[in-house]
Each structure stands twice: as C-alpha cells, then as structure tokens.
Amino acid sequence: MAKLAMVEAVTAALAYELEHDPAVVVLGEDVGVNGGVFRATNGLQQRFGKDRVLDTPLAEALIAGMSIGMAAMGMKPVAEIQFSGFIYPTVDQMINHAGRLRTRTRGRLHVPMVLRAPSGGGIHAPEHHSESNEALFAHMPGIRTVMPSSPSRAYGLLLAAIRDPDPVVFLEPTRLYRINKQEVEDNGQALPLDTCFVLREGNDVTLVSWGAMIHETMQAAAGLADQGVDCEVIDLATISPIDFETILESVGKTGRLVVIHEAPKNCGVGAEIAATVAEKAIYSLKAPIERITGYDIPMPLFKLEHDYMPSVARVTAGIRKVMEA
Amino acid sequence: MAKLAMVEAVTAALAYELEHDPAVVVLGEDVGVNGGVFRATNGLQQRFGKDRVLDTPLAEALIAGMSIGMAAMGMKPVAEIQFSGFIYPTVDQMINHAGRLRTRTRGRLHVPMVLRAPSGGGIHAPEHHSESNEALFAHMPGIRTVMPSSPSRAYGLLLAAIRDPDPVVFLEPTRLYRINKQEVEDNGQALPLDTCFVLREGNDVTLVSWGAMIHETMQAAAGLADQGVDCEVIDLATISPIDFETILESVGKTGRLVVIHEAPKNCGVGAEIAATVAEKAIYSLKAPIERITGYDIPMPLFKLEHDYMPSVARVTAGIRKVMEA
Amino acid sequence: MKTVASFEIKYLQYLDSDGRLTQKKLPKFAENPDELLKMYRMMSFVRVFDTKSIALQRTGQLGTYASCLGHEATHVGIGAAMRPEDAFFPMYREYGAQFWRGVKPHEVLLFWGGDERGNNFSGPAHDFAWAVPIATQCHHAAGAALAFKLRGEKRAAVSVIGDGGTSQGDFYESLNAAGAYQLPVVFVVSNNKWAISVPLAAQTACETLAQKAIAGGFEGIQVDGNDIIAVRDIMEYALHKARSGKGPTLVEALTYRLSDHTTADDATRYRDKREVEEARKQEPLIRLRKYLTDMGAWDQKKEAKLLEECSAQMDAEVKLYKDTGKPPVASMFDHMFANMPENLLAQRDAAVAEEQQHG
Amino acid sequence: MKTVASFEIKYLQYLDSDGRLTQKKLPKFAENPDELLKMYRMMSFVRVFDTKSIALQRTGQLGTYASCLGHEATHVGIGAAMRPEDAFFPMYREYGAQFWRGVKPHEVLLFWGGDERGNNFSGPAHDFAWAVPIATQCHHAAGAALAFKLRGEKRAAVSVIGDGGTSQGDFYESLNAAGAYQLPVVFVVSNNKWAISVPLAAQTACETLAQKAIAGGFEGIQVDGNDIIAVRDIMEYALHKARSGKGPTLVEALTYRLSDHTTADDATRYRDKREVEEARKQEPLIRLRKYLTDMGAWDQKKEAKLLEECSAQMDAEVKLYKDTGKPPVASMFDHMFANMPENLLAQRDAAVAEEQQHG
C-alpha cells in the first residue's frame, strides 16, 4: 500500500478507471503532457495515450458542454477545470443541460460525467484561484456535488463519482493536495456517495464541515478535547444531496451543531444544514446552531486570505460559544 | 395617477431614469423597436432614441460584460436578460467582475449596473423560461439581488437599483407582469433597498416570501384569518443582503416563521433565512421554522408547473403545521 | 504588406426561385424523381403540420409554438442527408429533419404542449432534444463528434443554429474545437435573416455567416436554403467528409422566417410587410413543385391528393396528442437520478400526496 | 460554385531579427531616434523588472509571477501608441504597456505580492486591473468602447488576449459586437505560441489568429510582435481608425513566451529547448539595439549605463514594495459597496476583532 497525497490519490483513481473502463476519458486544459497544473493527471497521457487523456482548447463552457455530448453518447468524461474561479462559464451547461437531460428526456438520455475542479484558498495562489463555490452547484437540481477531505476519500469518492450514471461536480481542496499523505490501497474500491463520514465521535457537540476546513475543525476538536469538550466531527463529503440522516442522528445525541465552511456565509451550504436541522431537530437543540464561515466578500488576494478563512481559533471560539449557550 | 401593471411600472421607472439621467442606457435582446419580449421596454427606443435604448447581439455574457465596461466608464447600463433560463452565461461576469471590481481596485472603479431578468413560472412558457434562480446571485458577494412583488414596488425598487452605485440583479416575476394593476405615481420616488416590506401585520406567525409567491402567501394568510390565524406577511424584496432586523422583530413577536419561495429548496434563500432566524431567535421560536418551496428538480414543462410551484393549499398546510406544532 | 492567408466563401444553388436549374450537373439523388418526390411530400407535410399547430395554439390547445414556415427545404434537406446512426442536435424548429429521422408529429406537439414525454421520442435514441438555450447544442454536437472520433465510429454529428445564435460564444468555441480536433461535425446555420426582432445587419457586421468558419480554421459554405437539392447535396458532402475523417464544415443555409418568431411574437411590430412578401416568392415548396411539374412528375391532382393525405395524417397525430393525458406528478421526480437520493423520494411522496388531495 | 466573399490577412514588419529594415518607408515616429530610444529604454527596464521579479518570487518575497520575457516589443508598442484618455484592458503580463501609461512597478509587485492595493494604481484611473479570468476583459473593452461611442468621445479601448484566450467564447462575442456596433476598440492577440503547455496547433486549426476578425466582420492584421516599430505603427493605425469612428481592428502580434508560463510552471515538461533557443534569436531587444547601434544612436557604454539606471530604479521600486505593510483586515470589507449593508459591517467588526486578538 502506498502513501499518497490527495493529488496522487486523484491520479490513482483516474488511472484505475482509465485502465478498467474503456468509456472513461480525461479532458481539460493542460491535462495531457503537462499532467495538469496541479499534476492531478500526471503521467496519464503518457500511459493511456492521447485518445484517453485530451488537452482541450482554452474554453470552460466547451469543456462542460462537450462532456455532456460525449456522456450522452455513452462515454464517461472526467473533465478538469483548471482553477476554481474559472468554473463559472460551465454553470449554463451544468444547470441547463447536465442536471436535466435525464429528466427532460424522461430517461432516454443521461449524463455520466464528472466535472473536477480545485477548490478553496490557502495556497497563496493568484487572484480568482481560491474560490469556494460549492453552494452554486449544490443549488442545482440533478447534480451531485462532492468534496473529499483526505487522500483515501478522494480516491474512493472519485471512483464513485466516475461510476455514477449522473453528473457529479467533484471539488478538490487545493490546500490539501500535498499535505497529510495517507496509506491508500489502489484496489478500485469506491466509497458511497450521498453519505457523510463521521471522523471523530463525541457527545457534546456535532461539528459538520467539508473539504479543507475539516482540518481546522479536527484541530479545534482536538484542542477542545483537552479542555473536556467532546466533539463529534462529520465530514459532509457529498455536499448535495446532503445525508441528513447521519447529521440528525448525531445532533440527536449531542444537542449542539456547529457548521464550518470556507465559502461565504450568505446562502452557503451551511445555511441548508442549519435550516434543516433546526426544522427537524429543534426540540433536541440545546443551543442555537452556529455557522463559522468565510465572510460575504470575494476571497481576498493572499496577504489577507488567512484573515478570510476560518482559523482554528475562530472555529474553537464558535464551538465554545455553542457550549456556553 | 395611472393604474399600472407591473411590467408597465418597470417601463415607467426606466423611462423616468432615461429622462432624468443621461448616463442611463437600456440594452438587451429585442429591447429596441420590439420593446422587449414582455414589453418592459415598450416605446422607450422610439422616445429616447437608439443611443439610449440598444438592441444587442444575442449573447448574454456579452450583455453582462459590456455593461460592466460601460458602468466602469461612468454610464449606468440597465441590461435585460430575455428569460430567466438564459441568465447563466452572465454568472462568470457577475461573480468574477461586477461583484468585485470595486473591492479589487480598492474603490478606484465601480459598477453601477442593473441586470434585469424575468423570473419564475406560472405563465405556461416554454422550456427554460420559468426558472427561479435568485439563490445563485444571493450567494455572490458584492451584488444586490432584488425582486419586487407589486407594480409600485417594481417602480420604486427599480429606480433605487438604477441609482445605486453598485451592481443590482433585478428579478421580475413574469407571473405578476400583467395581473393586479395598481395606482403608481410616476414621481421618481425610489423605495429603499436592503429593506423588507411588511405587507400585513399579524401576531401568530411570520410569513416571509418574495416575488410572485407573495400572492399565494397573501391568499393563504387571508384564508387563515377567517379561521382565526393572524399572519404577518413580509415581502423580502431585497433578496441579498437580507434585512434581518425586520424579520427578527416580527419573529420576536409571533414566535413562528414560515418561509415561502418558488425556487428549489436545497440551498435556496429560504435556508439562509431559516438558518439565521434559528441562530438569532431560537429561544423565541414556538415551533420549527417551515420552508415551503419548489422541489429539488428543474421547473417542469407547463403541464406540471402548477404541481411544482407551492400552491395556496400547500402554503396553508405549512402554516397550519407550524401553528399546530 | 504581405498577404499571409486568404479565404473564399462559395455559394451553391441548383434550383432558383422559379424552379429553373442554375447548374448543369445535378447531384445523383436529384436525378431520381422519386427521391425528389419523397422530399417534396415531407416538405408538404411539414407545412400542414405547421399550419395546424399554429391553429392549435390559437385555440388554446398548445403552448407557445415555433413555426418553421419557410425553413422546410433546409430542415428536410438536413434530415434526408443524414443517416440514422448520425446524431442530430437541433435548436427548436427543425421538425422536417426530425420527422425524416422518425420523430412522430404528436411527440413534437407534446413538447410544445408542455409535456416532457415529447422529448422521449421515436427518432434515433441518441438524438438530442430541443435546445432552447441558444447555441448550447453546438457543444453537445462537438462532444458527440469527439466520442465518435475517439471510438473510431463512422458517424457524424449535426447541429443547427440560427443567424442570431451565431453571436453566442458557445457557437465559436465549438467551431474552434471542431477545427482543432478535426471533428466529424457539421454546423448548420439556418440564416432566416431575423432573430426575433433583430435583423441580421444589427446582429453582425459579417457579409456571410459561412465566414464564421474561418475563425475555426475550416471550410464554410453558403447554400440556398430554400433549394432542397442544394441543401441536401452540401449536407451529403459535409457528412461524407466528416465520416471520412476530413473534419468539420459550416453550412450557412440562406432562408427566411416567413412566420412570426413564435406564436408569442408579433412580427408586424418590427418587420416590413413588403420584405416578407418578397421573401414569400423565394419559399422552397413553390420552386420544387414547379420543377417537378415541369418534368412531368407532378400535377394539380397529385397535389390535392397529397394535401388531403397530409391533413389526414396530421389529424391522426393531433388526436394522439390530445388523447395523451396529463403526465403523472411522480414523473417529474422519477428521472432525476438513476440512484435517487432520500430527500427527493420524500419530496416525490409529498407532491404525489398533494396531487391526490388537491388535484 | 460562385464566390460570394473573400478575405486576406496581411502581415507587417519593419525590422527583422537581425535589426535590418524590411521596408523602405518607416512610420513617422520611427524616423526620430529619440522616440526609438525612449521605447528601447522602456523595454530594457521591463526586462530588468522581469528578472528581478522572478528573483523575488524564487526567494519567497513575491507570489506567483507571470513573466513577460520576450513580449516587451508588443507591450511597450501598445503603450506607446495609446493616449492617456484611451482605456486599457490587459490580461496579466503587459507590464510594458502599463508602465508607459503610468502604473508604478511597485504597484505591479503589490498585486503579485497578494495585495489589492496594487490594482489601485497610478496609471489612468479608468484603466482596468488585470483580468485573470481569460477573455472576460474583451467584453469590458467592448463596453467601454460603446460608452465612448455613445457619448461621442474620441477615445478608444484596447484589450489584450493570448493565443489560448482566442478559444474562449467571450473573445468572439465581443469581436462580433464590436463589428456590429462599429466600436472604437482594438483587440490585440499576443500570440506567444503557447497557452501554458498547449501549443498553438492544438489550440486551433487556424493558420493565423488575425483571421478570427473575419468572424467579427472587420479587419484583422498580423504583425511581427517582436518588432516594436511594426507594433506601434499598427496600433497607431488601429487606434486612429477607432477614434475616427471607423470601427474595430484585431491585431495579432507574433511573439514568443521565452519564460515559463508563470513562476508556478515548468516549461521543460512540455517544450523543446531547441524551439526556445530558436525563438530567443528573434527576441525584440536584440534587433532594436542592433538597429540603433548601426545608426550610431547606441553603444555599449550607453547600454551599460542604461542597465545600471534600470537596476537602480527597480531597486527603489522593490524597496517601496517591501516597505508596504500588510493591508488592514478592514480593507477587505470597506470597498464592497458604496452603501454598506448591516451584516457586512458586523462581519467586518468581527474580523477586525479577531485580527486584534489572534493577529
């Protein structure tokens, strides 16, 4: 079993599917000989050839739209958008076509595509390279949105996303690409979609987070454990549709919920989680639900990015607030 | 004072600003001699000339992007997107530029533009003509999103939107365009942005809605009044940023909240309202917050559109549930 | 300054508006009167379909409908040139092409009648449904063509777009990609001179729309879109080229929108009646009928009989359409995902319950 | 088939890579050695700026930086041809044009150093900041040009895009609109042959990028982008044309990206070293230096002095950059809206409090 960084786990999952499913094609800007600007497709073109791993012209709407056409003809395109801030030209194709081709043709056509994109800040990247935009996709009917928070979940969830017969937006936190290597068995075993992962069990408060913020969340939980606060940490993993069963069960136990995400607060995915939990579990809540999120401003250039992103201190303070309420 | 339908109130507001502010320019597909497919710009080109009311080539990203360029050079473009389902190509320009040009240039440039678009279903329109997508824009930092629910609020809020020095997405419920004419004084008086309107005072339950759903909400409230349930109805009006002061004050009084919107539920604007109210007013809540919304599917073709949109019966049932909790 | 590149746009026509041949040599299919008659019959049916559909809309039995009056040669010509295994990516008015490919008229009515089941049609299962968001279909056609190419299949994709649609970025992006990958795709621009109220001259400064292909680095050809011989011939040429790995073609078909944009539109607000009258003389059925009559393959009696047959066929389709009940509420959920998530199942149950309660 | 339209793409060069004139008649500005010297000095400074910026990045004192090595003639040529009242819409590496227009080198460093204050620069207040989302700036330029035209101002907008950028729909949409409205805008395509790892031949099937203008219905011209005389001349021509109401022009400047794409890139992964070595012989400074030397306006001593001056100037700018403190946390909120909503003020207060607590 090899120790893999998250970006290597992504590569491994892509390679596995390219190897085992002839319908799978990887495409995007610079994914070929260059192996992707983050090296997520490193070596794949060399190994599988130019008919399986394709550089595209520089056009994101094209990448999404062409993937839809390919998918409807029976291929399984796994498309890469180079940086998070350049995913917006795909919105039209994703919402107007990818998410509705199956239902608007009453099942005649469907779109087994994956749109991979880096996500989030924290790596001192240039402007427009550090956005967290999962909420845009989460609001789109007919589309699954997934975000891994570790190498092994990146591997297993990406396999699941590629194999799923419907469109999946797969957002990869760049901040995690190269830290915290993990043993990942390259055995083609997928993880379930539409399912949260409980990363830490606890009785006092439920923390729900996803992507890179899982790490600040786990750190806060560890710090608070020393002070006698027993946190349960849930990795949302599939951002949409949300596995409320797991979350509600946890909140039923702890009576307290803190949601942590990097994206702006207003109409973020945290709002959906807080609203649904407040709706379904209000009587078991011992304190108001707290959301600890990015501010309602664009991700600033990197001198201020750490002032934008929720820090361990902010997460800790938010949990304390809920514990003291 | 003239009785105006909402679409006429829009025309009147545009005409007022074209007349009084030489920087204002109206642009969009078919807004010229045709007066817009909904006739919102009816007669404006004839009256103000082709330099003030411009047909554009058929390209929505262009319409948004060109408006940004014009606005940054000191004009006040009021751009029309023809139908709600065709607004997605503007997302890139709106989020990456309109909403951040002021902050990324630290105030040197700014974008006084309005992006007008029809919104919502209920008029038996063809496919892709009936979407409710306010949540997409509400999540974007740096952008105001506004939706009127009556002719007079359309008039006053559109004036405010045009005069505001920052970008405003102005969504007009097509279902209200030609019903419920109202006396509207064409006096150039703007209504405040960032402010809810209390349309009906009541003590038992707070209903928050916006756009066309205000009408089902008011009808449900009227019906329930006969049965002794005293509803307070709040028109959100500015969808982002949300005037929580008014909403929290009302919920403080009633202890109950129902949010009604036509857009899909998951990560809709209703989630933000429910989440924030649950956070700030949990101890005054006598019942879980209820959201009555469209389903998490694309707006179906019109044979089923009324099964998609929350009906008076569904709204009434939701309010009853909250009253009985 | 030295010249580093030069380009020409060619124009093809066989049959002028008076039904006279403008070329000596005809394409092979056109030498066979039966083939021409088959196309004439389909064009005639399409016209009957169009008239009756508008009547249905006017009497409240159909939603907004997009007429194809005047476009029959372009659409039927496309359909006749394609093979079943090719894939079609229409915009929203190419009934002639679709009928040729096996889509049933009542299925088209279902779509405009507000029922998704119309998109689950009897044409080739891989053909796309209408693309109302203009120009988005070009990407799908490019993607399908890329799939065909990667799999080594001898198939081509055909997309249709309007003159107005050529202003959209999606159109150019897919043109450029088709050139770069040498894709087996044919982009048809149905230039009917108007995009709702916007005339071609306000849409673009280009003298031809075929020249847009130059920005994709491949061949663009202009064709008389009211001359079905020319349309089919060019389409067969472009499709053959595509299937033989020789890359994409852009075909600009010059036609005219004789109707309002849709039944929701009133073209008298923005369009000169004389222009329409002039265009009516160029329409595609007149000239083919003349040509067939001149060659002795057609006469008034046959015409009358054909119209009766078309009418009867359409009446049967209208009946099928009207006899189709409202789709069940559950159906708007059932095809969202292959693996349905819990929350959607719950929403479906709620919607079904409400339907049962409140109707 | 009859020809209905034809097009030619012309190419302009005055100075070849050996510093020899390839045309007899020079543009007026080029007859004045002082003008040429001024441009040479700026190009030289830009190169020093580039070298030192990369060094700053390599030593952890700057974020990712996009080098302009090899593009100096194109950028400075654009800057020199524009007037202050014209508006500039850059992509992300046109330092030469910006410096000419008054942007301070330390402001550019601030931007790549992660500080928005670099975008609040000393150049013309109406000039746009960098457009990292590729091709989006074309729309802004078209919009600005439309504003100038509607207000009857004699001003032009200039946008720059790369060869890869020409694959984006936004590019074509604004080209088409510029043609349709006859806008006073110049679209410069800086064709440096690579879009990160994607070579031009994989990006498009077009033999020239100037021909993309044909899809907009207006003139496209190819120019030797390493020949500053040709660049400035063509830009002056296109700008004059724009300001006189004669519409848009597309200028394709042929140059080469001698550096990695950015400091985050490693071009050896995908690019043949020999190709780079060949391109290096074509670079813009060598030929202008030769030409100036041959005419007796330049010598080694002057060169040495200039480089010293540039170095000193750059050192002063680096100091200004380094002396600029971290921007205050409040500043990321303060410019969100002219009329700040309550919730944002509350978020600002919270962020400022956290800064004070945790630093």
Ligand SMILES: Cc1ncc(C[n+]2csc(CCOP(=O)(O)OP(=O)(O)O)c2C)c(N)n1
């Ligand atoms: C992206 C998008 N924008 C706007 C519309 C609304 N719309 C429908 S048809 C049309 C005009 C289309 O003109 P053209 O492309 O020439 O096709 P035609 O209808 O003339 O065949 C417009 C603006 C749309 N359907 N999609």
Ligand SMILES: Cc1ncc(C[n+]2csc(CCOP(=O)(O)OP(=O)(O)O)c2C)c(N)n1
């Ligand atoms: C919309 C968008 N997609 C992707 C990127 C990432 N990216 C940055 S530069 C670049 C290549 C640009 O190549 P080209 O247009 O030729 O310009 P050059 O950098 O060569 O000057 C890419 C893909 C981006 N900035 N914007």
Ligand SMILES: [Mg+2]
């Ligand atoms: Mg048209």
Ligand SMILES: [Mg+2]
């Ligand atoms: Mg390049």
